[in-house]
């Protein structure tokens with residue numbers, strides 16, 4: 001048995017579960033330290049962390065760009081009505 005982390009160990013299960021809290025900043029310093037040292041050792045969990053962190057950044061950026069409700073429809077309607085004539 002290799003000691004290399006395959007991402008299926010219980011340590012990884014815990015780390016992945018806590019990733020979300022980690023990213024939300026809802027963990028104590030001790031827990032954060034535990035996770036970050038696991039991420040240092042475990043490429044699988046680091047990938048999961050990177051993915052989740054990128055996703056959150058993407059969502060945060062998208063939310064800033066969101067057009068106020070209804071505006072998009074009104075614009076689309078205006079364009080549609082224009083092009084019918």
Ligand SMILES: [Zn+2]
Nearest residue numbers: 005012042045
């Ligand atoms: Zn892991």
